Structures are given as structure tokens and as C-alpha cells.
Amino acid sequence: MLKKDLILKSPVSRTIGIENIKDGRFGAVISRAGVGKTSFLVQIALTQLLMNEKILHISLVEPIEKINLRYNDGYTNLIDSIGYVDPQKALRLWEDIYPNKVGISYNESTFDTEKIKDYLKSFKKADLGMPSIIIMDGLNFDKDVSGTLERLDQLSREFSVFIWFSIKSHREEKLCDDGYPIQLETYKDKFDKAVFLNPVEDKIAAVILKDGARTDKAFRLDSATMTAIEE
Amino acid sequence: MIRDLKRVRNIGISAHIDSGKTTLTERILFYTARIHKINEVRGKDGVGATMDSMELERERGITIASAATYCEWDKHNINIIDTPGHVDFTVEVERSLRVLDGVILVLCSVSGVQSQSITVDQQMKRYQVPCIAFVNKCDRSGANPAKVSAQLRDKLGHNSVIMQLPIGLEDRHEGIIDLVTMKALYFEGENGEKVVVKDIPASMMDEAKTAREKMIDAVSLFSEALTDAILEEKEITTDLVMEAVRTGTISRQMTPVFLGSAYKNKAVQPLLDAVVNYLPSPLDIENQAIDMDNNEEAVILESSFDKPTVALAFKLEDGQYGQLTYIRVYQGCINKGDTLVNSRDGRKFKAGRLIRMHSNQMEDVEAVPAGHIGAMFGIECASGDTFVSPQINYTLLSMHIMEPVISLSIVPKDNKAQINMSKALNRFTKEDPTFKTYVDHETGDTIIQGMGELHLEVYVERMKREYGAEVVTGQPRVAYRETITQKALYNYTHKKQTGGAGQYGRVSGFIEPCDEDFLFVNKVTGGRIPTNYIPACEHGFKGCMEKGPKLEFPVTGVKVTLEDGAYHAVDSSDMAFKAAARGGFLEAYAKAKPVIKEPIMKVVIETPNEFQGSCMGLINQRRGIIQGSQEEGVMSVVESQVPLSEMFGFSTILRSATQGKAQFTMEFSAYKQVPQSVAEEIVKKKLEEKSKK
Numbered sequence: 001m002l003k004k005d006l007i008l009k010s011p012v013s014r015t016i017g018i019e020n021i022k023d024g025r026f027g028a029v030i031s032r033a034g035v036g037k038t039s040f041l042v043q044i045a046l047t048q049l050l051m052n053e054k055i056l057h058i059s060l061v062e063p064i065e066k067i068n069l070r071y072n073d074g075y076t077n078l079i080d081s082i083g084y085v086d087p088q089k090a091l092r093l094w095e096d097i098y099p100n101k102v103g104i105s106y107n108e109s110t111f112d113t114e115k116i117k118d119y120l121k122s123f124k125k126a127d128l129g130m131p132s133i134i135i136m137d138g139l140n141f142d143k144d145v146s147g148t149l150e151r152l153d154q155l156s157r158e159f160s161v162f163i164w165f166s167i168k169s170h171r172e173e174k175l176c177d178d179g180y181p182i183q184l185e186t187y188k189d190k191f192d193k194a195v196f197l198n199p200v201e202d203k204i205a206a207v208i209l210k211d212g213a214r215t216d217k218a219f220r221l222d223s224a225t226m227t228a229i230e231e
Numbered sequence: 232m233i234r235d236l237k238r239v240r241n242i243g244i245s246a247h248i249d250s251g252k253t254t255l256t257e258r259i260l261f262y263t264a265r266i267h268k269i270n271e272v273r274g275k276d277g278v279g280a281t282m283d284s285m286e287l288e289r290e291r292g293i294t295i296a297s298a299a300t301y302c303e304w305d306k307h308n309i310n311i312i313d314t315p316g317h318v319d320f321t322v323e324v325e326r327s328l329r330v331l332d333g334v335i336l337v338l339c340s341v342s343g344v345q346s347q348s349i350t351v352d353q354q355m356k357r358y359q360v361p362c363i364a365f366v367n368k369c370d371r372s373g374a375n376p377a378k379v380s381a382q383l384r385d386k387l388g389h390n391s392v393i394m395q396l397p398i399g400l401e402d403r404h405e406g407i408i409d410l411v412t413m414k415a416l417y418f419e420g421e422n423g424e425k426v427v428v429k430d431i432p433a434s435m436m437d438e439a440k441t442a443r444e445k446m447i448d449a450v451s452l453f454s455e456a457l458t459d460a461i462l463e464e465k466e467i468t469t470d471l472v473m474e475a476v477r478t479g480t481i482s483r484q485m486t487p488v489f490l491g492s493a494y495k496n497k498a499v500q501p502l503l504d505a506v507v508n509y510l511p512s513p514l515d516i517e518n519q520a521i522d523m524d525n526n527e528e529a530v531i532l533e534s535s536f537d538k539p540t541v542a543l544a545f546k547l548e549d550g551q552y553g554q555l556t557y558i559r560v561y562q563g564c565i566n567k568g569d570t571l572v573n574s575r576d577g578r579k580f581k582a583g584r585l586i587r588m589h590s591n592q593m594e595d596v597e598a599v600p601a602g603h604i605g606a607m608f609g610i611e612c613a614s615g616d617t618f619v620s621p622q623i624n625y626t627l628l629s630m631h632i633m634e635p636v637i638s639l640s641i642v643p644k645d646n647k648a649q650i651n652m653s654k655a656l657n658r659f660t661k662e663d664p665t666f667k668t669y670v671d672h673e674t675g676d677t678i679i680q681g682m683g684e685l686h687l688e689v690y691v692e693r694m695k696r697e698y699g700a701e702v703v704t705g706q707p708r709v710a711y712r713e714t715i716t717q718k719a720l721y722n723y724t725h726k727k728q729t730g731g732a733g734q735y736g737r738v739s740g741f742i743e744p745c746d747e748d749f750l751f752v753n754k755v756t757g758g759r760i761p762t763n764y765i766p767a768c769e770h771g772f773k774g775c776m777e778k779g780p781k782l783e784f785p786v787t788g789v790k791v792t793l794e795d796g797a798y799h800a801v802d803s804s805d806m807a808f809k810a811a812a813r814g815g816f817l818e819a820y821a822k823a824k825p826v827i828k829e830p831i832m833k834v835v836i837e838t839p840n841e842f843q844g845s846c847m848g849l850i851n852q853r854r855g856i857i858q859g860s861q862e863e864g865v866m867s868v869v870e871s872q873v874p875l876s877e878m879f880g881f882s883t884i885l886r887s888a889t890q891g892k893a894q895f896t897m898e899f900s901a902y903k904q905v906p907q908s909v910a911e912e913i914v915k916k917k918l919e920e921k922s923k924k
Binding site: 067068099103106107110114117119123126128 | 386843847849861862
């Protein structure tokens with residue numbers, strides 16, 4: 001019951017749609033620094049965890065302690081957003097779903113997709129359930145990442161796993177003619193989904209840049225907790 | 232022994248395995264003229280470091296038992312306990328920390344804060360032990376003391392303050408700059424024994440000035456005089472800075488960071504100065520005992536020699552002259568011939584030969600006064616016992632001891648081994664509270680229990696080497712537990728009338744899961760069960776916890792509530808109510824959805840980056856849950872939770888998967904419910920064993 005409530009309340013249900021999270025291969029959450037890309041990605045991951053799926057969170061910018069902290073905060077915010085919940089119940093659910101999350105922090109300079117491949121292979125070898133999505137936080141799209149994306153694309157096909165990326169845009173840069181930030185423009189064909197987070201006053205507007213029929217829809221999120229605001 | 236306690240330091244040296252603790256201790260003993268030749272750990276000279284006195288320790292290059300030793304530096308008496316770094320021997324670390332006033336936390340300048348450092352740090356916090364940090368191995372490739380200091384802050388939450396700067400690192404490590412005196416120190420002579428003080432090299436002057444400013448800024452928080460001096464732009468004297476560092480360190484509000492390379496004989500002497508200058512004397516530490524004659528009130532002990540004596544036996548060793556008991560005296564003074572009482576069992580004894588230890592060599596002394604560490608011969612006691620003067624009945628706070636998680640059956644090879652094995656087991660169980668032994672009545676096997684595979688392996692080898700007791704070991708067994716998952720009612724009548732005196736007792740109530748091991752709540756009103764039978768009921772219920780009805784594993788986490796019952800004026804007895812309670816428990820237990828719980832271990836693997844994926848794979852294959860993985864330079868750390876039953880032989884597997892380049896530590900984390908499929912396997916095995924019997 002609690003699980004269901006949390007999934008329904010998740011900002012991801014409102015914006016991307018639960019059934020839609022892993023439909024395709026690549027998704028992107030784009031915003032300039034400090035708006036809440038990683039927090040939004042964590043909400044995507046939490047939704048999957050609540051659906052009893054496994055997830056793999058890879059960060060090239062944050063240490064593992066920080067990643068873990070983000071998940072704790074994300075879960076707490078989600079719990080708080082549905083009103084009073086028995087703390088014992090909330091804790092039990094957390095203990096239940098949390099082990100399905102694996103966080104890995106790599107050095108950006110030495111990151112190699114082969115490492116993820118090795119890891120996923122070990123799942124196959126041990127006949128374990130594969131992660132349903134990979135969160136890839138901190139890949140620098142200001143550089144040429146075409147090679148990395150190509151390899152991740154292969155990995156996504158081989159292991160049937162959807163990869164959600166964070167993409168950092170810059171305040172001073174203008175959007176391209178089709179409304180995409182320049183960092184996404186180059187690789188837009190690779191991505192099935194893209195959500196742009198834009199601070200508007202004290203809230204955050206989540207605009208669907210790319211996602212089939214949902215394209216161009218906009219939603220409002222709380223800037224502190226990344227939870228959806230009832231319209 | 233020095234009686235001016237201001238000039239006494241009781242310190243320990245704690246760290247992750249292979250951080251160089253024993254090497255550091257060896258250098259300290261050399262510079263303080265306690266030894267005349269340096270022996271290396273796992274030395275090519277075939278001698279082994281002085282502190283690793285057990286043959287087995289020398290062979291493995293690890294320190295198993297904490298050898299106590301003392302030395303003198305700058306007119307101060309320093310008692311050192313060398314503590315083991317391996318998690319399996321954590322009880323040794325715990326015991327050392329209980330009796331120490333301060334610690335040198337040794338960190339590797341390449342690996343930084345490692346998993347064991349975190350465990351040791353938690354122990355230091357538990358016993359409120361102040362510490363100074365020594366970033367060792369600055370001569371190694373990849374050395375980065377600044378990173379280690381930052382890790383102390385980020386990972387352990389220490390307010391780390393760098394007190395020295397390295398003059399060159401890796402193979403160019405020449406010496407250090409002392410930021411308090413603003414001098415450069417070099418270490419010359421064959422063994423670095425000659426400290427040469429020079430001016431700071433011009434090329435490092437700016438860096439040194441900035442670092443000193445930062446250091447002064449950080450330590451000024453602990454001294455108003457220093458803050459005033461800074462604000463009034465007066466001269467900042469060395470004494471002023473040192474006093475502030477000392478205050479901050481003793482109050483555990485800051486950790487001064489020193490650096491060097493013990494192996495290359497660099498900067499050990501300044502570390503000794505720091506021990507004397509910044510770590511507390513026994514007078515700076517408040518120790519408490521419990522007064523058993525006064526409602527267990529806490530009493531503060533005074534390091535005064537004419538007060539009644541209070542001492543703690545913190546380690547036992549079996550030497551050629553009988554049992555050697557290491558003691559720390561907290562109050563009063565133990566003189567040869569004094570009468571003391573062991574407050575655990577009230578037994579009186581006379582203090583015989585008193586000694587102080589230098590690794591495995593001993594020096595006779597007349598007395599061990601308060602604040603000092605010594606040892607005595609011929610005392611029958613267990614580790615953790617308190618010795619007091621006959622006029623008081625104090626006990627020192629008990630140490631935090633964990634329950635063993637693994638067991639192994641041992642069978643002596645022959646008759647001679649049988650006798651020696653009993654002797655050895657008797658000794659080991661006295662020495663180490665986490666090592667337990669019992670005889671399985673059903674199989675007749677002797678079972679030993681401990682904190683890990685290595686822990687038991689070491690004791691089996693010690694049995695062979697020290698006692699000549701060769702034993703055949705069985706498969707290691709995990710200490711499973713049973714528990715219930717829901718509330719269930721019981722209503723049981725025990726009735727027997729088969730001639731002679733009858734037996735009658737009825738109990739009713741419920742059992743439910745709880746966090747404690749066992750709880751009993753009596754809610755019987757109106758004398759439905761007379762009060763004098765209630766303890767028998769509790770006894771009966773508790774008795775069932777020892778062996779679970781499901782698989783005969785110990786039962787934990789059960790709260791029993793007794794609500795109602797009935798008795799018979801003639802036929803009821805303690806025995807009848809005990810039997811009724813047992814029947815009631817069995818009745819409810821089956822309905823309370825019992826499950827099996829297994830010990831889950833926190834496993835931390837440190838591996839070169841290229842093997843990170845394989846290491847995570849190994850964990851996955853073992854029902855493990857990876858909590859996270861972090862790349863740190865060329866190494867990766869993989870943290871996980873893995874059931875103990877899946878970890879047997881893991882060191883060999885890890886070695887072969889990583890070309891021997893990875894290492895792991897393992898410690899008990901929690902008991903968790905076994906998954907259904909595994910539980911079925913356990914049940915099957917247990918039934919097979921039963922049918923064999």
C-alpha cells in the first residue's frame with residue numbers, strides 16, 4: 001500500500017510516467033548546475049526500487065557516501081510528501097528496497113564502460129536479476145562523448161537495460177532552434193527521452209523535451225525536495 | 232616507575248593491517264634505547280620485529296596478541312600496547328583501548344583511511360580515547376599525506392590539523408618541517424637516529440608559512456591566550472601553540488596530524504615528542520568504576536597512590552612461569568605482597584611477583600602505582616576482572632564484547648593431544664572473551680567458537696605450536712539463530728496423575744517478536760498463579776530459548792507475556808509450572824511463524840581498479856549486497872554485506888581472482904532472516920545430520 005502511494009506521488013509518475021521510465025534505451029535529465037538533475041535521477045531510481053526492480057547508480061562526480069545520502073534524502077522527501085507515515089513502516093520498506101540499489105563512484109578520468117560490462121556480466125554469470133536501469137551521473141557532455149555513448153548503447157542492447165544520463169547545460173548558452181540545449185543537440189537522435197529542468201521563481205519547471213506524445217508538456221516541482229506540486 | 236604521573240603516558244598504536252604499526256613500534260623502541268638493533272617485520276634477518284613475540288605472528292607478519300612494553304622519552308615513561316590490526320582480533324584492540332589514555336592512529340599515506348581504520352576509530356570513540364595521527368609510508372610511491380588528512384576529516388569526522396609538512400615525498404622524502412617551531416628536521420645516521428635541525432628550505436618557506444597560519448587558526452579555538460595573541464598581534468610562542476594543541480587533542484576536538492616513514496627512519500622522534508606533548512597523562516583522564524556496595528553508583532577514580540587500589544586485568548598470557556596477568560592500575564598502588572580481592576568472585580589473593588614488560592622480556596618491579604601498566608604472576612583470573620583493595624567493592628565498567636559468529640568442531644589426534652587441547656582451550660577462553668568452547672553432547676565433539684575463520688585458525692595453530700595439541704578440524708559452522716515473526720497465543724495445561732504426587736500447572740498468554748533476546752512480562756492478576764511459581768514459569772520459557780524447536784538453533788527476539796493460568800493446592804510445584812511453560816512455548820512457537828536468521832558480515836574489499844568488476848561479481852555470487860564502490864586513485868573499495876555462510880574460503884578465491892592484489896576485511900554486522908530457498912537447504916542438512924546421529 002505504502003509502495004503504491006509513494007509511486008503515485010513520485011514526480012516521475014507525473015512527468016515521465018511509470019510505465020514509460022525504461023521504454024527505449026537512453027534518457028536524459030538536463031539542467032544547469034545546481035538545479036537538481038541528480039535529485040531527479042534519484043527519484044527515477046527510487047520509483048524503480050519501489051517497483052521491486054534493481055538499479056545501478058554510477059557517478060563520475062560524487063563519492064559513494066554522497067550518493068547514499070542522496071538516496072536517503074530522496075526517500076525521506078518522498079515519504080514526507082504523502083503526509084503521515086508510520087516511521088517503522090517507512091523504515092521497513094526502505095530496508096526492503098535499498099539493497100536493490102548499487103552505487104559505484106568512478107574517477108571521471110579513468111572511467112571505462114568495460115568496468116560496467118564486467119559488473120553486469122557477473123550478474124548474468126550468477127544468474128541474478130539484472131538492474132532495470134542505470135543512472136549515469138556526471139558524464140561531461142561538453143566534451144566529445146560519442147565513443148562512450150556508442151559503447152553504452154551496445155551495453156544497453158546486450159543487457160537490455162535503460163540508461164538515464166544527467167546532462168549539464170550552461171546559463172549563458174542559448175537553446176538551439178529546436179529548443180534543445182547544445183549539449184543534447186549533437187546526440188539527440190540517441191535519446192528516447194529528455195527532461196529539461198528550469199528554475200522558475202522558487203519552483204522548478206520540468207519540461208519534456210522529447211518523449212513521443214508527451215513532448216512539450218510541462219510540470220512544476222518543489223525546488224527543495226524535487227517532489228511534484230499539485231496543480 | 233616514575234611516580235610523577237604528569238610524566239607518564241599509556242598509549243596504543245592502532246591502525247589498519249599492514250599500515251606499519253609494528254615497524255613504528257620497533258623504531259620507537261630503538262630511539263628510546265630499549266632495543267639496540269632494528270628487526271624488520273617478516274624480516275630478512277629471520278628475527279622478526281621485537282613486538283611480534285609469538286612465532287606465528289612473525290611468520291604471518293601480523294600482530295595477534297597485544298604485547299605491552301614501556302620506554303622512556305624526554306624524562307617521560309611511555310607504556311605502549313601494540314594492538315592487532317586484523318578485525319578478527321578486534322577484542323584485543325577493544326581491551327587495549329579500555330586501558331589506554333591515548334592512541335597513535337597510524338595511517339598509510341597511500342591507502343589513507345581504510346576500513347579497519349574506521350572500525351578502530353569507532354572503538355576509540357566508544358572509549359573516548361584521544362588520538363594523534365601519524366601518516367606513515369611517506370616514502371612510498373603515490374604518498375599523499377594531505378589527502379589522508381582530508382580523509383580523516385571526511386570519512387572519520389576528525390578535526391584533523393596538519394602539524395608538519397613533508398620535505399619531498401615518495402623516494403625524495405628527506406625530512407619534515409615542524410610548523411610549530413618552523414624548523415626543518417632531517418634524520419641522519421645509519422638508522423636515522425641523529426635529528427638535524429635546519430632552517431626551512433627557501434623553496435618551501437611560503438608553503439610552510441601558509442600551512443602554519445592555517446594550523447594556528449585551527450588550534451586557536453582551544454586557547455583564549457592564543458586567540459588574544461593573534462588578535463593583539465603579539466608574538467605567538469611555541470608554548471602557546473603547544474598548549475592549545477594539547478587542550479584540543481585531550482578534549483578529542485582535534486587530531487593533530489604528523490607524518491614520516493617509520494621504515495625509512497624518518498620523523499619518528501618528532502612523533503615521540505608529540506606523544507609526550509599532546510597525548511594525555513593519566514591525570515588528564517577521568518576513569519569511573521561502579522561501587523557494588525552502593526547501589527552500583529558510579530565512582531570517579533583518583534590517580535592517587537594512597538587511596539584503595541583499583542586495577543583491571545586486561546590481558547592474560549601463559550608464560551613459562553605460569554599465568555601472566557597484564558594490569559592497569561587506576562587508583563592506589565599494587566605493592567609486592569599486598570592483599571587484593573577479585574571483585575568478580577570475591578576471592579582474595581596476594582600480589583606476588585610484579586613485573587613490567589618489554590615485549591617478551593620482563594623486568595621485576597616492587598610496585599605498580601596508579602596510572603601505570605604492569606603485569607603479575609600466579610593470579611587465577613579472567614580477562615576483564617577488577618582487582619581492588621579489601622575495603623572496597625568496585626568493579627570497572629565491563630568491556631563491550633561481541634558474541635561469536637562461527638564455530639568449528641575439533642577432534643584431538645591422539646590421547647596426548649586430548650590432554651593438551653583441554654589445557655590450551657582453558658587458557659584461550661580465559662585470555663579471549665570472544666573465543667568460546669563447549670562440548671556438543673549429541674556428537675561428543677569439542678566445538679570452538681570465534682569471530683571469524685582466521686580467528687579460529689590462529690587458535691588451532693597456537694594449540695599445535697604452544698601446547699603440542701594436534702587437532703583435526705571439521706567444517707566451519709555458522710551460528711544460526713531462530714526467531715518468530717508474529718504474535719501467537721498459548722494456553723497449556725500440564726497435568727500428570729500417574730500415582731504418587733501429581734503435577735499440575737496451567738499457563739496462558741502470548742509470545743511476540745521483540746528487539747531484546749528474551750523478555751518476560753508477568754500480567755497474572757488475582758493470584759491465578761501464585762507469585763512463588765512465576766519464576767519457575769519464566770525459567771521454563773527461558774529454557775526453551777537455548778534450543779529452538781524448529782532446528783535446535785538458539786532462539787532470540789521473543790517476548791513472552793504470561794496473562795493467566797491455574798494451579799492446584801497440592802499438585803502444583805515449580806517443576807510442574809516449568810513443564811507447563813515449556814509446553815506453552817512449544818504450542819505458541821509453531822504458530823508464530825518461526826524463521827532462521829544468519830549472521831551477515833560487513834565485507835570491505837580493497838582492490839586495484841582493474842579488478843573492481845570481478846570483485847563485485849564475487850560478492851554477487853555469494854548472496855551479497857553491494858552497498859557501494861568507490862575508486863580512490865589506483866585502488867577501489869567495494870563495501871558489501873554478505874552472509875557468513877558464503878564467506879568460507881573467500882580469501883583464496885579473492886586471491887586467485889585478483890592475482891593476489893586485493894585484500895578484504897570482514898566483521899559482524901547483524902543477524903538477518905535467511906531467504907526461503909536457503910532455509911530449506913539448512914533444514915535439509917539439519918535433518919540429514921539428525922538421521923546420521
